[in-house]
Amino acid sequence: MASVSIESIRKDYGQTPVLRSVSLSIADGEFLTLLGPSGCGKSTLLRILAGLEVQDAGSVRIGDLVVDGLRPKRRDIAMVFQSYALYPHMNVASNMALPLRMRRLSALQRLPVLGRLLPRLAQITADIDVEVSRTAKSLGIGHLLSRKPGQLSGGQRQRVAVGRAMVRHPAVFLMDEPLSNLDAKLRVQMRAEIKELHQRLGVTFVYVTHDQAEAMTLSDRVAVMLDGELPQIAPPQDIYADPDYRRVAEFIGSPKINMFDGVVRERGLIDVAGSTLTIEADALTGTPLSLGIRPEAFYLADRGGQGTLTGSVRMIEHMGSDLFVHLDLAGIDQPLIARLLAERAPHIVPGQTLHVGARADRILLFTRDGRRLRREGDSPKGCVTPLREVVG
Amino acid sequence: MNGAISSNRLSLSAALVRHAVLLMTGTLILLPFVWMVSLSIKPPGEIFRASFSLWPAQLYAGENYTKALSETSLLRYMGNGVLVCAMILLSQILVCAPCAYALAKLRFPGRGLLFGLVLVGLLLPHQVLALPLFALGHQLGILNTYAALIFPYIVSPFGIFLFRQFFKTIPDDVVHAARLDGLSELAIVWRIMLPMALPAVIAFSIFSVVSHWNDLFWPLIAVRDQSLMPPPLGIMAFKNEEAGNDYGPLMAASTLVVLPLVIAFLAAQKWFVEGMTGGAVK
Numbered sequence: 001m002a003s004v005s006i007e008s009i010r011k012d013y014g015q016t017p018v019l020r021s022v023s024l025s026i027a028d029g030e031f032l033t034l035l036g037p038s039g040c041g042k043s044t045l046l047r048i049l050a051g052l053e054v055q056d057a058g059s060v061r062i063g064d065l066v067v068d069g070l071r072p073k074r075r076d077i078a079m080v081f082q083s084y085a086l087y088p089h090m091n092v093a094s095n096m097a098l099p100l101r102m103r104r105l106s107a108l109q110r111l112p113v114l115g116r117l118l119p120r121l122a123q124i125t126a127d128i129d130v131e132v133s134r135t136a137k138s139l140g141i142g143h144l145l146s147r148k149p150g151q152l153s154g155g156q157r158q159r160v161a162v163g164r165a166m167v168r169h170p171a172v173f174l175m176d177e178p179l180s181n182l183d184a185k186l187r188v189q190m191r192a193e194i195k196e197l198h199q200r201l202g203v204t205f206v207y208v209t210h211d212q213a214e215a216m217t218l219s220d221r222v223a224v225m226l227d228g229e230l231p232q233i234a235p236p237q238d239i240y241a242d243p244d245y246r247r248v249a250e251f252i253g254s255p256k257i258n259m260f261d262g263v264v265r266e267r268g269l270i271d272v273a274g275s276t277l278t279i280e281a282d283a284l285t286g287t288p289l290s291l292g293i294r295p296e297a298f299y300l301a302d303r304g305g306q307g308t309l310t311g312s313v314r315m316i317e318h319m320g321s322d323l324f325v326h327l328d329l330a331g332i333d334q335p336l337i338a339r340l341l342a343e344r345a346p347h348i349v350p351g352q353t354l355h356v357g358a359r360a361d362r363i364l365l366f367t368r369d370g371r372r373l374r375r376e377g378d379s380p381k382g383c384v385t386p387l388r389e390v391v392g
Numbered sequence: 393m394n395g396a397i398s399s400n401r402l403s404l405s406a407a408l409v410r411h412a413v414l415l416m417t418g419t420l421i422l423l424p425f426v427w428m429v430s431l432s433i434k435p436p437g438e439i440f441r442a443s444f445s446l447w448p449a450q451l452y453a454g455e456n457y458t459k460a461l462s463e464t465s466l467l468r469y470m471g472n473g474v475l476v477c478a479m480i481l482l483s484q485i486l487v488c489a490p491c492a493y494a495l496a497k498l499r500f501p502g503r504g505l506l507f508g509l510v511l512v513g514l515l516l517p518h519q520v521l522a523l524p525l526f527a528l529g530h531q532l533g534i535l536n537t538y539a540a541l542i543f544p545y546i547v548s549p550f551g552i553f554l555f556r557q558f559f560k561t562i563p564d565d566v567v568h569a570a571r572l573d574g575l576s577e578l579a580i581v582w583r584i585m586l587p588m589a590l591p592a593v594i595a596f597s598i599f600s601v602v603s604h605w606n607d608l609f610w611p612l613i614a615v616r617d618q619s620l621m622p623p624p625l626g627i628m629a630f631k632n633e634e635a636g637n638d639y640g641p642l643m644a645a646s647t648l649v650v651l652p653l654v655i656a657f658l659a660a661q662k663w664f665v666e667g668m669t670g671g672a673v674k
Contacts (some may be wrong), residue, residue, distance in 0.1 A: 073572065079568070089590070
């Protein structure tokens with residue numbers, strides 16, 4: 001078991017910066033997810049952690065050891081790849097035994113014929129076989145040991161890949177989108193199994209994904225990665241409900257958060273989309289702000305006026321217990337999307353005029369340059385930007 | 393219904409044309425072989441007869457083949473051929489696989505230039521190099537030995553090219569996984585890449601063995617000793633010194649020399665095609 005710390009890692013591909021001074025520390029036994037859209041540099045960071053790529057600047061520490069320049073096999077890590085990367089010419093048992101054979105047998109002992117004549121080989125090989133079959137059993141693939149990867153289903157291959165990583169008890173587990181090649185149902189099942197695996201093994205997991213659901217359900221903490229930077233590292237619920245930056249708020253959540261441009265009218269009132277909302281903001285009159293409102297923060301209001309937004313229904317998506325109602329607001333291109341409980345909003349039809357209010361405590365305020373403007377009552381954070389500093 | 397029939401007819405005529413073309417080229421290529429086999433079972437009198445027949449009036453196979461085997465050291469030549477081809481193939485794979493791996497999967501400055509040089513090597517006909525190689529062999533003092541027959545072929549640009557194309561199709565993740573599993577770069581080549589590229593290895597083996605088994609040009613320059621000669625050179629010597637105009641045994645010897653190759657190719661045909669096209673499509 002080991003903690004991992006990454007300090008000011010930079011990586012460029014030619015002229016294109018991929019990672020811009022990324023720092024991150026991961027506690028021993030933590031499940032940390034790197035979440036970001038494709039091409040944001042998260043897989044590159046993981047490969048730098050593994051030693052498969054070399055950073056241009058910065059340093060990686062695993063446990064007490066600075067591992068820069070150490071070969072991957074010396075780093076006490078294991079990795080599960082998106083494509084599983086199993087060796088197709090070896091059966092499952094050989095695939096899983098290979099990391100152990102490479103570590104426990106000398107080069108001479110691994111020779112095909114000569115090796116068999118050497119002493120102690122039988123004992124070591126038998127130990128390896130026992131460990132492989134024990135690991136395989138714990139993953140439910142004990143009966144597949146003699147099969148080749150080509151004869152396995154996607155889920156089975158995934159388990160073999162996990163088994164190959166598990167069998168040598170690494171201090172840190174790296175997973176690079178391990179579930180994205182599985183179908184939706186299997187993905188949910190394997191997600192639960194990975195969570196369980198982490199609890200059982202208790203080692204440090206670094207998990208890369210672009211899937212918010214995976215990040216939210218699995219992680220102790222989520223590190224959101226956007227354009228080669230880590231704007232926010234926080235527990236899943238904070239990433240969702242209390243984002244530090246507008247781009248984090250916009251990346252997390254589906255449907256996307258509703259963003260409106262507004263201007264502070266006077267203390268406690270903000271003009272938004274032809275209406276005025278009652279929001280306490282520590283900002284001077286006339287300050288332009290952006291308001292982020294999650295779809296579920298809306299509620300249906302009986303009548304329009306101050307504190308509500310009014311629009312005509314463009315379309316309705318039925319999700320079972322909930323409705324996603326798309327509203328066209330006057331003077332705004334993007335429709336507002338509100339998530340309403342189906343039983344409370346039974347009679348909505350397209351074209352109808354609707355008034356919605358938003359819970360003041362769920363409205364997120366951002367400065368125009370995209371930083372969060374925290375208000376009284378918001379949870380205190382290191383990242384709070386006093387507005388005067390921004391405007392003045 | 394009508395449409396289906398007419399499209400069937402169309403494809404039938406297309407198939408006929410295809411087969412006609414294939415049959416014609418096939419015949420053209422096979423004709424010398426058939427003629428060789430036919431001559432090898434004819435008595436001397438029939439070989440120069442004006443009338444044409446594939447099958448002899450009087451079967452003379454036993455005599456011709458016995459003579460081919462008894463009056464020359466054909467088995468010795470074939471033994472030489474096996475030894476030389478095996479050594480060449482082994483050393484080619486030993487050299488080409490690591491080179492191809494480096495060109496396909498490792499990033500280092502000058503990689504593009506090196507690969508360019510490999511392509512240049514592919515373009516050079518072997519005959520151009522015969523004289524320098526002869527001089528080199530003389531300097532090394534290995535002319536007229538097995539080593540002289542083997543050394544020019546140890547590095548095969550074609551092998552490097554073929555393996556590189558195949559290795560390129562193997563995902564990088566497999567290489568990464570192998571590195572994490574503790575394999576050294578050379579271990580990755582021998583334990584992961586080469587077994588995964590088995591079709592390419594088989595295709596290359598057939599190519600290499602066929603061309604060196606049949607090679608006449610370089611052995612003619614490199615060795616003079618009868619006991620070192622590979623099959624084609626041996627047959628040529630046989631023709632000059634003993635057979636004279638006795639084409640029957642000569643053709644019998646030629647048939648025997650080609651036979652192992654035909655058998656080997658038929659056995660490995662499936663992999664050969666896969667190996668040759670595998671790299672091309674992806």
